[in-house]
Amino acid sequence: MDGPWVPKGILVCLLVALLPCAMLQSLASGARDRIQLREEARRMFYHAYDNYMQYAFPHDELKPLSRTYTDSLAELGNLNHEHLPEHYNGTALTLVESLSSLAILGNATEFVKAVLWLGENLSFDVDVRVNLFECNIRLLGGLISAHLLAIEFFEGLIPGGYKNQLLHLADDLGQRLLPAFETPTGIPYAWINLKYGVMMDETLETSTSGCGTLILEMGALSRLTRNSKYEDAALKALRKLWSMRSSLDLMGTTLNVATGTWIQHSSGIGAGVDSFYEYLLKAHILFGGQEYWDMFRQAYVAVQQYFRHGPWYHEADMRTGRATYWQLTSLQAFWPSVQVLIGDVVAANATHREFVSVWEKHGVIPERYLLDIGSIHPTESYYPLRPELAESTLYLYQATKDPWYLDVGEKLLTSLNNLTRVDGGYASIRDVTTMELEDHQHSYFLSEMCKYLYLLFDDTFLSNRNYIFSTEGHPLPVLRAWQQWTPSVPPKAITESKGEAETEHTNSSAMESQVCPDFRGLSLSPQRVESACHVLDGHEDHRCTSDDGCGIDAATCRKRTCSSVGYCGLWKKG
Numbered sequence: 001m002d003g004p005w006v007p008k009g010i011l012v013c014l015l016v017a018l019l020p021c022a023m024l025q026s027l028a029s030g031a032r033d034r035i036q037l038r039e040e041a042r043r044m045f046y047h048a049y050d051n052y053m054q055y056a057f058p059h060d061e062l063k064p065l066s067r068t069y070t071d072s073l074a075e076l077g078n079l080n081h082e083h084l085p086e087h088y089n090g091t092a093l094t095l096v097e098s099l100s101s102l103a104i105l106g107n108a109t110e111f112v113k114a115v116l117w118l119g120e121n122l123s124f125d126v127d128v129r130v131n132l133f134e135c136n137i138r139l140l141g142g143l144i145s146a147h148l149l150a151i152e153f154f155e156g157l158i159p160g161g162y163k164n165q166l167l168h169l170a171d172d173l174g175q176r177l178l179p180a181f182e183t184p185t186g187i188p189y190a191w192i193n194l195k196y197g198v199m200m201d202e203t204l205e206t207s208t209s210g211c212g213t214l215i216l217e218m219g220a221l222s223r224l225t226r227n228s229k230y231e232d233a234a235l236k237a238l239r240k241l242w243s244m245r246s247s248l249d250l251m252g253t254t255l256n257v258a259t260g261t262w263i264q265h266s267s268g269i270g271a272g273v274d275s276f277y278e279y280l281l282k283a284h285i286l287f288g289g290q291e292y293w294d295m296f297r298q299a300y301v302a303v304q305q306y307f308r309h310g311p312w313y314h315e316a317d318m319r320t321g322r323a324t325y326w327q328l329t330s331l332q333a334f335w336p337s338v339q340v341l342i343g344d345v346v347a348a349n350a351t352h353r354e355f356v357s358v359w360e361k362h363g364v365i366p367e368r369y370l371l372d373i374g375s376i377h378p379t380e381s382y383y384p385l386r387p388e389l390a391e392s393t394l395y396l397y398q399a400t401k402d403p404w405y406l407d408v409g410e411k412l413l414t415s416l417n418n419l420t421r422v423d424g425g426y427a428s429i430r431d432v433t434t435m436e437l438e439d440h441q442h443s444y445f446l447s448e449m450c451k452y453l454y455l456l457f458d459d460t461f462l463s464n465r466n467y468i469f470s471t472e473g474h475p476l477p478v479l480r481a482w483q484q485w486t487p488s489v490p491p492k493a494i495t496e497s498k499g500e501a502e503t504e505h506t507n508s509s510a511m512e513s514q515v516c517p518d519f520r521g522l523s524l525s526p527q528r529v530e531s532a533c534h535v536l537d538g539h540e541d542h543r544c545t546s547d548d549g550c551g552i553d554a555a556t557c558r559k560r561t562c563s564s565v566g567y568c569g570l571w572k573k574g
C-alpha cells in the first residue's frame with residue numbers, strides 16, 4: 001500500500017464536518033443495506049444448516065452436490081476408513097459446530113432441540129481414530145461454547161435433566177483426549193482413538209498448530225469442571241513446545257512428539273502453525289497472567305522480523321531466519337485479526353487489503369499462491385470455503401468502524417453465493433482456475449464464515465459483552481473469575497455447577513478493548529520493533545485522544561499520531 005492509509009469513513013467525516021461521524025458512517029454503508037446484508041448472511045447459514053439437517057445429520061458433514069454425508073472427523077487422514085464401526089453415525093459434527101451460531105442468530109427453538117438430541121444420542125464411546133486438533137477445536141470447543149451460551153441465553157428453556165448435558169459431553173470427550181498427552185515430552189500425539197486411546201504404531205509426527213492449539217478449550221473445560229487436569233496437560237505441552245523455539249524465537253512446522261525434535265524447520269504464519277500464535281494471545285486474554293503474554297510478545301516480534309515482507313508474510317527457516325518459501329496461503333488471512341486484538345491496526349489493514357485484492361482477482365482466495373511469480377500454486381488451487389478473510393474483516397470493522405469493511409463483507413457474501421451456493425448447500429471449490437466444485441461443505445462454514453459475516457452486519461451480540469472467539473469461531477466469555485481461577489479450588493460436581501458464565505463480564509468486546517503490548521522490556525532498538533501499536537481503550541468507538549496512545553506504525557516504524565477525529569495513523573500534522 002502506498003502512502004498513509006486514511007480510512008474512507010474519516011475522509012467522508014472530514015469533508016462534511018457538520019454531521020456526526022456515526023450518522024455519516026451509517027449513511028455510507030446504508031442502514032437498510034446493512035439489515036439486508038445481515039439477512040443475507042442469515043439465509044446463507046440456514047441454507048447450509050437446513051441442507052445438512054436434511055441430508056447429512058447426524059453424520060459429520062454435508063456433501064452438498066450429491067446430497068449425502070461424510071463422517072469426516074473419522075475419515076480425515078484415514079484413507080482406508082479403518083476403525084469405523086459398521087453402523088457408524090458420525091458425531092453430528094456440523095450440528096455441534098452450528099450451536100454457537102444458532103445462539104447468535106437467536107434461534108432458541110433449534111438450539112434447545114439440538115441440546116436435547118445431543119444429550120440423548122451423542123456418544124463418544126466409539127472405535128474411531130480422530131485428529132486431536134480437529135476434535136478439540138470443533139467438537140470440544142463447540143460443546144463448551146454452546147454450554148456457556150445456553151447458560152447465558154437459554155437456561156430457562158432447557159429442561160432440568162439436560163442443563164449440563166453439553167458440559168457432560170465435553171467432559172467425557174476431554175477425558176478421551178487426555179491419553180494423547182502421555183508421551184515422553186508431554187506433547188500430544190496428533191491422533192487418538194476415542195474408545196481405545198493411542199493406537200499401536202501411531203505416528204509420532206505432529207504440527208505446531210496441532211499441539212499448540214489446545215489451551216483455550218482445555219483451560220475452559222478445567223474451569224467449568226473445576227478439574228485442572230485438562231489445562232495441566234495442554235499447558236505442559238505448550239511450555240514444552242515453546243521451549244523448542246530457536247534462538248531467533250521462531251518455531252518449525254512439524255515435530256516428533258517422543259523426542260521433542262523438529263522435523264520441518266521452515267515455518268510461517270499459515271498452515272501447520274497459524275493458530276499456535278492465535279492461542280498464545282487469546283489464552284492471555286481469556287485466562288490472564290503474564291506467561292502467555294510473554295510468549296506471544298516474543299513470538300509476534302519474531303514473526304514481524306523474519307516473516308514479514310511489506311504487507312505479506314513468507315516462510316523462513318527457524319534456525320537462520322532466512323526466507324524459504326515465498327508463498328501465501330489462504331489460512332494466513334486470519335493474521336490481521338490477531339493484530340487487531342493487540343492494536344496493531346494499521347499493519348492489520350495493510351495485510352487485509354492484500355488478501356482482499358487476491359479475493360477480488362480470483363473470486364475467492366486460492367489455498368496457496370506463489371508470491372514471487374504471482375500465480376496460483378499448481379496443485380493447491382482449491383478453495384475449501386475458508387473463513388479467515390471474513391474473520392479479519394469483522395475484527396477490522398470492529399476496531400475502526402470504517403464502512404469500507406462492510407463493502408468487503410458484501411463482496412464476500414456475493415461471491416460465495418455466486419460461486420459456491422448449490423441447491424444442496426455450499427460446496428467447496430476444487431480448482432479456482434476453473435471454478436469446478438467439490439462435494440464438501442465444511443462444518444467451519446457454519447461455525448465461522450456465516451457467523452463472522454452475520455456479526456459484521458449486526459454486532460448486537462458483541463455489544464456490552466466481551467467474548468473472544470476460538471480458532472473455530474466459538475465464542476468464549478472473558479470472565480474475571482476465570483482469570484482468578486486456580487486449580488487449588490476444591491472440585492465440585494459439574495451437575496452442581498452452572499458454570500462461571502453467571503459471574504461478571506468485562507463490558508466491551510476484546511476486538512475493541514485491545515490488549516496493550518508492553519515492548520519496553522525488550523532489548524530491541526525501537527527501529528527494529530516493527531510492531532504492536534496500542535490504541536487507547538475506553539472510548540466508545542475506539543478513538544484515541546492524544547498521540548501518546550497511538551504507538552509505532554508496523555509498516556514504517558514511524559510514530560503514529562492521533563487525527564482530529566480520533567483515529568491513530570500516520571497523519572501529517574498541521
Ligand code: DMJ
Pocket residue numbers: 275331385386387388444471472473
Ligand atoms: C478452521 O478449522 C480453523 O479456523 C482452523 O484454525 C484452521 N482453519 C480452519 C478453516 O479454514
